[in-house]
Amino acid sequence: MRRFAFPLLLLPVPLAAQVFTSPAPEKVSVTVYRAPDRSAKEAMELDWLQGYALITETRTVEIPAGESTLRFEGVAGGILPESAIVTGLPEGLSEKNQDADLLSPRALLSAATGRRVSIRRTDGTSGKAVEEEAILRSGPDGAAVLQTHAGFEALQCSGLNEDLFYQSVPAGLSAKPTLSVRVVSKAAARTTITLSYLANGFDWQANYVAELAPGGGSVDLFAWVTLANGDETSFPDAETQAVAGKINREAAGERLATADGDVRLRCWPAGRTHQVPEIEPPSPALPPPPMVVYAPVSAEMADDASEIVVTSSRVARQEELGDLKLYRIPQPVTVASNSQKQVTMLDRKRVPAILVYRSKVQYGDASDPRIVLKLRNRAQDGLGVPLPAGPVAIFQRAQGRPMLLGESHVEDKAIGEEVEIDVAGAPNVTVETDEDEIRDNVWKRTLTVRNANPWPVDFEAEFAPDGDIRRDRFDGHMVRRNGAMVWTAVVAANGTAVLGYRAQDVDD
């Protein structure tokens, strides 16, 4: 009779309350958020995803009359229990619980303290097992002292093959951290509820592919939404979204530490004559091999298990969400555990763009020129859509195939902003600086740009603030941009361009 009551004993609730379980959601929606501290140039680490997701599940449950406990199974392992919201219960709910006291070798040993267990000794040669009843007299911290018919003995110290077994699973232990709610209902009802929560272990980014037109002047821009789920739970046929923009998160505070499930048994000092230590006399020799039992390894990403699924048939749609941007994947997709998924976000042809060779001038020196791809995020320029942060790969066709020019990144860019992508260094365009002192603290400086390419290039020299040095009398085409003087010049194919200017120290 008592045995039939066991399933109830598995839960840490008063026996009077009924317990029922909702095994899985019928419908699920996953909204993935980018890792808050990951910059645009940092790659996603698939086995250490620092972003998170909002998971919204629809479940149908049968609620009995009176007080009962409803357990939710199949939630994400990275759930933040304090963020859980349950709506749709007829009379609200009084209490939410997340139980993280897990069933483990240690929990079994801990719960058995002072109680009856069985010890089994197996003969190594004959395989004959002898079982004996015993009472466990010690706690779980590194020892198992048993009271047997013979007297008191320590487990795993004799050198025999010994193990313990238990009569039942202690009350209140679960296999995984489990979310449950306490429900009070006047009448039995079948109802559809919504459970939503934040969970760690997800991430996403935009991935851009830019292909430069052969003669320059425009670029074909393609972008993916790349989502990754590092959780142990898969979300089949989920409505899937990703949110772009910077979102404030607070330090999560102390997580409830789940005790390690392993048990390490130690014996008395077991030094033997041939193990006399050489230096420190009191150091005890190694005990006989301890019984080390590890708790089941939780959601660790196996590298070879991650698969890349490309579903490019449809394009993610962008919507507004307050001051953020939401990308909705138009058809339900399966967000599988430990996997990465890509959906098209953007595909624009012939977006006007220019390549500029840029150098910074400061303290009389010029940096090596870098190739910068400049485009304007405007509708009249063939773009005009929010561009969420992510890496950019820039290609150009040569010898009948696309060749990688460089890899870079782009920050969050709103509509109307200028987008500059640092492509690569430019060894064929060089800058040389020279100066002559005209009189005390006044110099004539020159900047010589040489182009070894068989085509003309757009060149820019940006004069960064230079302490007390004032620069004037430029003899080239100058513009003022963001508080700095900028020289712009077209350097002819295999040609040279020279800028002269005056520099003087004004700190006197």
Next chain:
Amino acid sequence: MRRSLALAALLVPAAASAQSAQGDVSVTIYTNDLALVQDVRPLTLPKSVTRQEFPDVSAQIRPETVRLSAADTEIVEQNFDYDLLSPAALMQKAVGQNITILRTNPATGVETREVAKVLAVNGGVVLQIGTRIEVLRDDGLPVRVIFDRVPPNLRARPTLSVTLDSARAGARPVTLSYLTPGLGWKADYVALFDETAGKIDVQGWITLSNSTGTTFTNADTVLVAGEVGGDSNQQQYRPGRATPPRGNQPGTESGSREQLGDFYLYPLKDRTTIANAQTKQVSFLDVSGATAAKAYEYRNDWLNALDQAQSAATVLKFSNAREGGVGDALPAGIVRVYMRDTRGQAQFVGESGIPHTPGGSSLALKTGEAFDVKVRPVVEKREKILPDEWERSVRYRITRSDGTSETADVAVQKEYWRTTMRYVVTNAKPQPVTVELIQGGLNRAWYWRDTRVPSESIVGTQISADERLWKVAVPANGETVLTVSFDTRY
């Protein structure tokens, strides 16, 4: 004889010991990882001095804070034993005593029983068997060691025991109280923001967590919104927080809840079991339709210029006043903000921590940064001010004791730097927005104080010696440029 006693002990049914030894438990939980546990247990005491053990107290009990009271009883002494039963301790305590060793022949399985005296346990166990001296298991063969008894002060778990002197025999309630870390609580808020209506719905949940290692069964629980105790020199290190947005102001309304000194009390309605390793949430607040608004804020450091525009902070503003607000004091915790997407589903848009907040306070929470509203500060020019410009900047008024006064321009040879800042504020949203732009770093107490603002394209307000604020209105899909000159001593 001994053997039969042991057998009797084995007959104890497992179910009987499964019951917690706790009595009527009341728990008072503070927000700084501290709880007061009161446990009233019915005990039957004889009329004599007896030692009583109290199992099932918190595994993290602070034994020095234990108080015990019972009618007609005096406390002789109180002990907290933490000498734990382990094979090593058992063997150490057996030095000089006899143990039984049971050897098993690995080939035949034949057992041989011998009595041995433990001479020493230093690195290994040295035994005397009859006249032989040997080291336990020196041959590596299996040997079972059987002890006759367990020394009385070796325990499975740290145990609180109290020696009581009772003046009469009989049952009576004994009240045990102690402090323990490992029980704590905070508040978690769910705020659903409806931007077009300018309203929020706020639900408050008390989140309490138990990592004491002990389950408190059927406890009468009160939560105290405050951090008690702790000497001032025991201040915990708290990592620095980013400057909170403007608009946070503490209020003066008293809450409707019971108070303990300055702290509000949040009793749980029903008795509840707080299981070990459990996070428990109980609802304490449910308000809908409080007035709320969104604002944008950008704070720039002194001489900060950026290559790329940066997003302004999105700030959610509401109050917890009774009029138009949430209407209750808010214990410290995290506010998670949600908004509905185009399909009506609530989506997470950011969170922010709040301190213990008295009623009537204004709150301004940074939830994130606006994708479409950006600010690009540029140091447009920085130059020394020429003396004639300096003369125009400063003026004295001298008032004499006879009431006449005189105004004079005085030229003093002091160097000033004029910094011209340009802030380009862009808005890619289809609605106009206003950004509160703050320039900080205007008062460097040990460098300069007398910062001046000779010109600004939008009239600003000096909110402190250090900060000046401009409300920059930006049209829909447009930009506004704010230009400001600062004269500083460096």
